[in-house]
Amino acid sequence: MSTVSPHSDTPKIELIGVKKAFGPKKVLDGVDLSVAKGESFVIIGGSGTGKSVMLKSILGLLRPDAGTIKVDGEETTHIDGRARDRVMTKFGMLFQGGALFDSLPVWQNVAFGLIQGQGMKRSQARDIAIEKLAAVGLGPDVANLSPAELSGGMQKRVSLARAIATTPEIIFFDEPTTGLDPIMADVINDLIVKCVRDLGATALTITHDMASARKISDRIGMLYQGKLIWQGPTSAIDDSGNAYVDQFIHGRAEGPIQMQVKLG
Amino acid sequence: MGFLSGIGRATLVFLAATGRLALFTARGLSHCVRPPFYPRLLVQQMREIGYNSLPVVGLTALFTGMVLALQSYTGFARFNASSAIATVVVLSITRELGPVMAGLMVAGRVGAAMAAEIGTMRVTEQVDALTTLSTNPFKYLVAPRLLAGTLMLPCLVLVADIIGVFGGYVVSIYRLGFNPSAYLTSTAQYLQTIDVVSGLVKAAAFGFIIALMGCYNGYHSKGGAQGVGAATTHAVVSASIMILMINYLLTGLFFS
Ligand SMILES: Nc1ncnc2c1ncn2[C@@H]1O[C@H](COP(=O)(O)OP(=O)(O)OP(=O)(O)O)[C@@H](O)[C@H]1O
Numbered sequence A: 001m002s003t004v005s006p007h008s009d010t011p012k013i014e015l016i017g018v019k020k021a022f023g024p025k026k027v028l029d030g031v032d033l034s035v036a037k038g039e040s041f042v043i044i045g046g047s048g049t050g051k052s053v054m055l056k057s058i059l060g061l062l063r064p065d066a067g068t069i070k071v072d073g074e075e076t077t078h079i080d081g082r083a084r085d086r087v088m089t090k091f092g093m094l095f096q097g098g099a100l101f102d103s104l105p106v107w108q109n110v111a112f113g114l115i116q117g118q119g120m121k122r123s124q125a126r127d128i129a130i131e132k133l134a135a136v137g138l139g140p141d142v143a144n145l146s147p148a149e150l151s152g153g154m155q156k157r158v159s160l161a162r163a164i165a166t167t168p169e170i171i172f173f174d175e176p177t178t179g180l181d182p183i184m185a186d187v188i189n190d191l192i193v194k195c196v197r198d199l200g201a202t203a204l205t206i207t208h209d210m211a212s213a214r215k216i217s218d219r220i221g222m223l224y225q226g227k228l229i230w231q232g233p234t235s236a237i238d239d240s241g242n243a244y245v246d247q248f249i250h251g252r253a254e255g256p257i258q259m260q261v262k263l264g
Numbered sequence B: 001m002g003f004l005s006g007i008g009r010a011t012l013v014f015l016a017a018t019g020r021l022a023l024f025t026a027r028g029l030s031h032c033v034r035p036p037f038y039p040r041l042l043v044q045q046m047r048e049i050g051y052n053s054l055p056v057v058g059l060t061a062l063f064t065g066m067v068l069a070l071q072s073y074t075g076f077a078r079f080n081a082s083s084a085i086a087t088v089v090v091l092s093i094t095r096e097l098g099p100v101m102a103g104l105m106v107a108g109r110v111g112a113a114m115a116a117e118i119g120t121m122r123v124t125e126q127v128d129a130l131t132t133l134s135t136n137p138f139k140y141l142v143a144p145r146l147l148a149g150t151l152m153l154p155c156l157v158l159v160a161d162i163i164g165v166f167g168g169y170v171v172s173i174y175r176l177g178f179n180p181s182a183y184l185t186s187t188a189q190y191l192q193t194i195d196v197v198s199g200l201v202k203a204a205a206f207g208f209i210i211a212l213m214g215c216y217n218g219y220h221s222k223g224g225a226q227g228v229g230a231a232t233t234h235a236v237v238s239a240s241i242m243i244l245m246i247n248y249l250l251t252g253l254f255f256s
C-alpha cells in the first residue's frame, strides 16, 4: 500500500482503532485510516455500514467510544470549546441530506460560513456565494430562492457550494453525486478534483458511484462490518484481490457480502 | 422487589433528565453573555415573541378583564361590596392573570414553534451543519431565544395589564352602569408598584422558561417528524406546568 504523502509527513487526517456503537449495535469496530495532505480519499461500502458515522466522528459531531482521531497530527478525539472551534474552521462538509438552512435564502446558505464564521461583509460574501453557485452550475437567479423551492439535485449542489465556500483545508463529501444526472455528476466530479488540485485541499468522499470514485480519488478504501477491509491506490481497485471489493465494484448480488433480504 | 427497582429506575431517569436540563440551562446562559452575539437574530426573535404575540395576548387579557368584572359583580353584589370591583380587577390582572394568561398563551404559540423549528433543524442535520460552519448552535439558536423570551414577556404583560384593566372598565361602565371617574379612582387607589413589578418579574421568569423548554426539547429531539411532534408537545406541556409552579413560588416570595 502506497502511503507516500505528497506534501508532508504528518497525515492530515488519521484514525486509529476508532470504534462507535449505538446501543448494542457496533457500527465502527476499529477503523484505521490515514489521509495525507492534498490527497483525495474515497470511501466505498454498502448502505448502513457506517460511512456517514465515520465522517461525523472525524468532524466531532459524534464522539467515538474508543480510538484516536488526529487532524494535522493534533489529537481531536476529546477536545471541546475553543480548541474544537479552531479545528472546525479547517473543515467543510457536504451532508448526505443537504442540511440546508430552510429559514435562509440560497445565497445566505452558501455565504453562511463566510458571514457568521469569518465575519465577512454581507455584500462581499454574496458575491462569493454567487461565484460558488456558478461553479456548481446554478445561476444567480436561484440566489434569492428559498431552499425548499429547489429540486433535490439543486439542493445538493447548493450544499456543495456551501461546503467549499470558505475554501476549507479539509472537505468531506457525503455522496456528492447522488441524485444528480450523469452530466451534472461529472461536473461535480471535476469540481471536487479542482478543489483538491488547485486549492490543495484534502478530500474525504463517500460515494456509491464507482465512476465518480475512480475519477476523483487518489486512493480508495472499503468499509465493511465496521472496518476498512481494503485500501489502496485507485489504479489497484480492479485487481485488489479482495472478493468483497470485487463484488462491490461490480455490483453483484452473489458473493461474500450477503444482503439481508429475502426474495420470493 | 420489581416495584422498588421500578421506583429506583424512575428516580434515576428523573435525576438524569434534571441534570441534563440544568446543564443545558447553564450552557445557554453562558452563551448569552459571551461574544460573538447575533443582534440580528435577537431582534428577529423579539419581533416573533413580542410583537407577533400581541393579538393573542391582547385578546386574552381583554376577555379576562371583562369576565373578571362580570364575575366579581355577581359575587360581590350579594355582600353589597360591588365598589370593590375595580380593585379586584386591577389587582388580579397585574398580580396573577396578566402574567399567567400571557405566559400560557405564549407557551402555546412561541414555545411550540421554537421546539418545532429547532427540532426540525436537529433531525435534518441543520444543527450539525451549523457546527461545521463554525457557528455554535447555542449562540446562534438558543441564546437569542432565551434573551428575547426573557425581555419580551414583561413588555407583553405590561400591555396585557393595560388591556385587561380596560376590559374590566368597559364592562363595569357600559354593562354594569358604574360611574367612570369613580371606577378609575378606585382602580388607582389600592394599586401599588409592587403589584405591577411582581407581575413583570413573573413574566420575565415565564418568558425564560418558555424559551428554555422550546429550545431544550427541540435541541434534543430525534427520529424525524414524530420526534419533532413529541418535542413540541413536551415543550408546551412542560413550560405550562413550570409556569404554574413558578407562579406559586414567586407569589409566595413577593407577598408573604
Ligand atoms: N444517531 C444514530 N443513532 C442510532 N443509530 C445510528 C445513528 N446514526 C447512525 N446509526 C446507525 O449506524 C449505522 C450506520 O449509519 P450510516 O449513516 O453511517 O450509514 P452509511 O454507511 O452512511 O449508509 P448510506 O450509504 O446508506 O448513507 C446504521 O445502521 C444506522 O442505523
Ligand SMILES: [Mg+2]
Pocket (backbone or CB within 6 Å): A051, A052, A053, A096, A174
Ligand atoms: Mg451515509
